[in-house]
Amino acid sequence: MGERNLDFDTVQNRKGTDSLKYDFAAARGYSEEALPLWVADMDFKISSYIQDALQAQVQHGIYGYTETAGDYYDAVAGWMKRHHEWNIDGYKIIKTPGVVPAIGAAINAFTEKGDAVLIQQPVYYCFTEVIEFAGRRVVSNDLILEKQGSGEYGNEKHDDKENDGLQDNRCEDEFGSGRYTIDLKDFEKKIIDEKIKLFLLCNPHNPGGRVWTIEELRSIAEICKKHNVVVFSDEIHEDIVYSGKKHTVFATVSEEAEEITLTATSPGKTFNISGLQIGNIIIKNRELAKRFKKSVNGNMGYSQANAPGIAACRAAYNHGDEWYEAMLKYLESNLQYLIGFLKEELPEVRLIIPDATYLVFLDLRGLGLTNEERRKLIVDKAKLWLDSGEIFGALGRGFERINIACPKSILKEALERLRDAVKSRV
Numbered sequence: 001m002g003e004r005n006l007d008f009d010t011v012q013n014r015k016g017t018d019s020l021k022y023d024f025a026a027a028r029g030y031s032e033e034a035l036p037l038w039v040a041d042m043d044f045k046i047s048s049y050i051q052d053a054l055q056a057q058v059q060h061g062i063y064g065y066t067e068t069a070g071d072y073y074d075a076v077a078g079w080m081k082r083h084h085e086w087n088i089d090g091y092k093i094i095k096t097p098g099v100v101p102a103i104g105a106a107i108n109a110f111t112e113k114g115d116a117v118l119i120q121q122p123v124y125y126c127f128t129e130v131i132e133f134a135g136r137r138v139v140s141n142d143l144i145l146e147k148q149g150s151g152e153y154g155n156e157k158h159d160d161k162e163n164d165g166l167q168d169n170r171c172e173d174e175f176g177s178g179r180y181t182i183d184l185k186d187f188e189k190k191i192i193d194e195k196i197k198l199f200l201l202c203n204p205h206n207p208g209g210r211v212w213t214i215e216e217l218r219s220i221a222e223i224c225k226k227h228n229v230v231v232f233s234d235e236i237h238e239d240i241v242y243s244g245k246k247h248t249v250f251a252t253v254s255e256e257a258e259e260i261t262l263t264a265t266s267p268g269k270t271f272n273i274s275g276l277q278i279g280n281i282i283i284k285n286r287e288l289a290k291r292f293k294k295s296v297n298g299n300m301g302y303s304q305a306n307a308p309g310i311a312a313c314r315a316a317y318n319h320g321d322e323w324y325e326a327m328l329k330y331l332e333s334n335l336q337y338l339i340g341f342l343k344e345e346l347p348e349v350r351l352i353i354p355d356a357t358y359l360v361f362l363d364l365r366g367l368g369l370t371n372e373e374r375r376k377l378i379v380d381k382a383k384l385w386l387d388s389g390e391i392f393g394a395l396g397r398g399f400e401r402i403n404i405a406c407p408k409s410i411l412k413e414a415l416e417r418l419r420d421a422v423k424s425r426v
């Protein structure tokens with residue numbers, strides 16, 4: 001019959017659907033008029049193939065304990081092969097109720113209370129929350145915001161009243177604010193000094209939007225293998241990659257990488273089914289898989305997989321390609337629109353141009369505002385609900401993360417609100 005849900009322009013009314021993004025503004029300190037472009041889901045209807053698979057379950061009317069067989073494995077393997085040139089024959093797939101619970105299970109499996117866990121800030125804030133909640137310590141190999149093209153760091157100083165200690169790398173020759181890179185010396189030093197056993201890699205990176213190069217990933221693998229560090233590679237954003245860029249599955253860069261890695265994947269972001277909570281953690285090393293599975297069982301009480309999540313994942317990976325390609329094209333045009341708008345109408349605000357993800361780090365450091373002033377500008381004046389950069393770590397201060405997975409009319413409205421608020425500042 002073909003894919004039916006290829007309209008990404010229509011504004012869907014998500015209010016009154018228990019939507020975290022739309023229905024909890026007041027409870028979270030925002031006005032009801034605030035336009036929400038924060039939490040990482042999309043305002044698009046899902047693939048009709050997924051809808052039909054869920055419909056069939058509803059029709060059947062039974063939601064007992066659920067397990068997967070070979071056809072599920074084949075669906076996941078097929079997607080990985082088609083889209084990431086990754087052959088997962090011989091790998092285990094361990095299902096979890098999403099990627100964040102899997103992070104918790106990995107922390108419990110591979111570290112002890114009081115141990116340090118390595119991350120690279122600014123990074124998805126749940127990494128920090130889950131580590132701290134588990135009674136472990138966060139150690140960050142901070143990313144470096146590098147001036148584009150030159151390999152040098154920008155050094156133009158701005159009058160940011162809270163700018164002490166901030167990296168300020170805006171460059172004048174390129175519109176983008178730069179790109180994050182890894183300080184590998186510091187990476188290895190932290191591993192040694194802090195006796196790191198587990199590293200959480202965000203690949204592609206949220207909120208920096210980087211796809212890491214094969215060379216970067218190989219260096220990470222080499223260092224981690226040398227010091228017996230297990231790598232949890234969170235690849236939930238692996239499919240949202242823009243033209244000319246390529247995501248590399250960390251486990252594929254070398255045999256060393258394959259041996260030490262748990263790759264966390266999910267159709268959640270790609271197909272807008274995060275509410276169905278399905279994570280597929282793909283592991284080659286049997287010993288790591290065994291320890292991780294034991295921890296999953298212990299942490300999640302031997303619960304079986306989420307029935308609608310399984311049906312949705314299988315339908316998405318088997319039949320979702322057309323929807324996915326069209327959605328990605330739409331996101332790409334939203335990204336181009338965002339860049340064009342800032343250049344022409346709001347050059348005071350820059351951005352880190354992402355290789356991947358529909359989450360874009362807007363750079364407001366040039367406005368020279370304190371945190372409080374920036375919050376007032378975004379929340380009270382522009383009436384926008386974004387994710388403030390500092391929740392990703394101190395290096396995110398001065399940035400705001402915007403989610404562009406929405407109809408263009410909503411993005412336009414949001415950018416106009418931001419422009420008007422910035423222009424009316426003086």
Ligand SMILES: Cc1ncc(COP(=O)(O)O)c(C=O)c1O
Pocket residue numbers: 040097098099100101124202206234236237266268274277278279
């Ligand atoms: C890097 C990253 N990992 C994990 C998640 C959440 O995963 P899940 O909903 O499957 O727990 C997100 C959501 O934004 C994310 O950006």
